[in-house]
Amino acid sequence: xxxxTPLSAPPFVLxxxxxxxxxxxxxxxxxxxxxxEVGPPFALERAERAAAASLRHQDDEAGRFRHxxxxxxxxxxxxxxxxxRSERWVGGEVELGVLLRPAWQARxxxxxxxxxxxxxxxxxxxxxxxxxxHAPTN
Numbered sequence: 001x002x003x004x005t006p007l008s009a010p011p012f013v014l015x016x017x018x019x020x021x022x023x024x025x026x027x028x029x030x031x032x033x034x035x036x037e038v039g040p041p042f043a044l045e046r047a048e049r050a051a052a053a054s055l056r057h058q059d060d061e062a063g064r065f066r067h068x069x070x071x072x073x074x075x076x077x078x079x080x081x082x083x084x085r086s087e088r089w090v091g092g093e094v095e096l097g098v099l100l101r102p103a104w105q106a107r108x109x110x111x112x113x114x115x116x117x118x119x120x121x122x123x124x125x126x127x128x129x130x131x132x133x134h135a136p137t138n
Contacts, residue, residue: 014116018058022051028100028101029041030042037134053065066125089127091126091127094121094129095130114132
């Protein structure tokens, strides 16, 4: 399994989530407006632990998560994530998810980011199956 690489999704750029950027992850996971279709917002401590864990997975060749920051000339819109749902990446199953700041919701960002992330998942990570769920209100 390889580390995430930058992805292009004009007018967005997706760059690998890295150390020093945990605040965005925490912000998104603590936001009721962001998490409304995912589950209850995280308490601050839980979000900080999740941000740290996601970075450990990102840095580990066998890690179960890969994340990208979705950027636009106007700022950071959110995160694209891939979560391994099987024992291994090659030939495995991955769930794709997008968390967006409220100002970026309903603007086509999730579609653009997902469209950029899917080829990486199939070609680079060599997964066999990708799942993605969305709420009817999205």
